[in-house]
Amino acid sequence: MNSTLLCGRFELTFKRPLVMGILNITPDSFSDGSLHFQTDRAIAHARRLIDEGADIIDIGAESTRPGAQPVDVEQELQRLLPVIEALRPHNVPISVDTFKPLVMQRALQAGADMINDIYGFRQPGAIEVVTDSNCGLCVMHMQGEPRTMQSAPRYDDVVADIRTFLVERVEALQTAGVSPSRVVIDPGFGFGKTAAQNYALLRRVAELQFGDYPLVVALSRKSMIGHVTGREARDRLGGSVAGALAGIARGAKIVRVHDVALTLDAIKVWQAVENGIEE
Secondary structure (H helix, E strand, O other): OOOEEEEOOEEEEOOOOEEEEEEEOOOOEOOOEOOOOOHHHHHHHHHHHHHHOOOEEEEEOOOOOOOOOOOOHHHHHHHHHHHHHHHOOOOOOEEEEOOOHHHHHHHHHHOOOEEEEOOOOOOOOHHHHHHOOOOEEEEEOOOOOOOOOOOOOOOOOHHHHHHHHHHHHHHHHHHOOOOHHHEEEEOOOOOOOOHHHHHHHHHOHHHHOOOOOOEEEOOOOOHHHHHHHOOOHHHOHHHHHHHHHHHHHOOOOEEEEOOHHHHHHHHHHHHHHHHOOOO
C-alpha cells in the first residue's frame, strides 16, 4: 500500500488509520438533517471536527441519500465555496463530495485538496478536471444513482463485482496520467446495496485490495447499522464505531465518520491492543 497519500497541499501518512469527518451542508441529509445547513453553522461544526482530531474534512452540499433529489451546480457552489474558503487557513485537508465536473473545478480553484466522487469519475469531463491537479481522489462504487439505487440492487458476487468496477475506474485515471499516490478506493456502503450485501462486503472487504490503493470505509450512521440495531440515525454511534473498527481490522486505512472524537478513541484502543504500548 502507498505509504503516503498526495492530497492537495498535504502529504498524508498512515501511521494510524485516518479519520475523515463528515460535514453535510444540505437541508435533507439522512443523518443530521439541516443542522449545519447555514454557512456559519457549517463552519463552526467543521472547526469542532478539526478540534476533535479529524485528519480530513469531507464537505457535501448535495444529499446522496436514497431518493434524494438533485441540486443544480450554482446552488451546490453557493453552499460549498464559502465553507471551503473559511476552512483553508486551518491545517487540515478539505475534501469535497461531488460528482459534477464544474463543481470539482470550482472547488479546486477555491482550495479543496480532495475530490470524493460517488460516481467514480464517470461523468463526462470529470477525469479531465482533476488530471492536472495534485488533489487526492476518492473513487467510490455506486450501483445506479441516488434516487433509485436501493430499488432491488443485484450482483453476481458483490465483492468481485465491486472490485472489477474499482479496478476499471482506477485504470481509467492511470491512463489519463493520474499518479497512483493520489488515489483511494471506497466500496460505497449503502449505495445500491441491501443490508445483507453491505455486511457481506464489510466481512470480505479485504478482498477489494489491489495495487497500493488505500481503502476507505464509510458506513457511519447508515441504514445498514440501523438494520441490525433497530436505532434511528442519530442513535447509531455504537454500531458505527463497531463497523469502522471491523473495516480497519480488515485493512481500511481511512474511515469516514460523523463522530470523530469517539471514533479516534476507539482506534487508539484498538491500536494499543494490536501493537502494545510503552510502560
